[in-house]
Amino acid sequence: MAAGSEEDAPSTDTGVTRSRPERTLQGGTVEQAKEACLRLLAxxxxxRAELAQRLAAKGFTPDITERALDRFTEVGLIDDAAFAEQWVHSRHTFSGKGKQALAQELRRKGISQSDAAPALAAITADDEEERAAELVRRKLRTMPPNLDRDKTIRRLVGMLARRGYPQSTAFTVVKAELAQAQFDAPAPD
Structure with a gap:
């Protein structure tokens, strides 16, 4: 094989992810960086920040990384605004995360405020209250029935706070759901 033709040779990999020698070659090539990105995006x-971080960890130089990521952005394979929208929708709907937690997750993923703001704005206060109420109802089904009201409120509000719901929303939702569940007996003095 001629020098440099290794990168064009078909892979004999069996589908198991293994460390390949070309990943550690003095910064790699743009094509190798693109291949690495495609594997991650699959x-x-x-x-974009996540991909840049992963490429840097694989040993690609900043120049190679930027060129590969610029090309993927140009063709639409990397779009931080679309990523933010998808992330917010998915994590709010399926994991029950509130806006505060979602904003923090997006910051950790390297999403700029200008890309994160429209995605977070898609969640209205009503959406957040509705999702919080679902979480409280689900949690109430698994809580011990002999738990006193104050302890129940603390646990439920704490659960919502850990998921990124504002304290005011958490208290409002918890009190409304407890009243609806006939858990509104006065606390002992």
Missing amino acids: VRARS
């Missing part, structure tokens, strides 16, 4: 959507 698993799930990722932000």
Whole structure:
């Protein structure tokens, strides 16, 4: 084989992810960086910052990384605004995360405030209250029935706070759901 033709040779990999020698070659090539990005994007959507971080960890130089990521951005394979929208929708709907937690997650993923703001704005206060109420109802089904009201409120509000709901929303939702569940007996003095 001629020098440099290794990168064009078909892979004999059996589908198991293994460390390949070309990843550690003095910064790699743009094509190798693109291949690495495609493998990462095949698993799930990722932000530009996440991809840059993963490529740097694989040993690609900043110049090679930028060129590969610029090309993927140009063709639409990397779009931080679309990633933010998808992330917010998915994590709010399926994981029950509130806006505060979602904003923090997006910051950790390297999404700029200008890309994150429209995605977070898609969640209205009503959406957040509705999702929080669902979480409280689900949690109430698994809580011990002999738990006193104050302890129940603390646990439920704490659960919502850990998921990124504002304290005022958490208290409002918890009290409304407890009243609806006939858990509104006065606390012992």
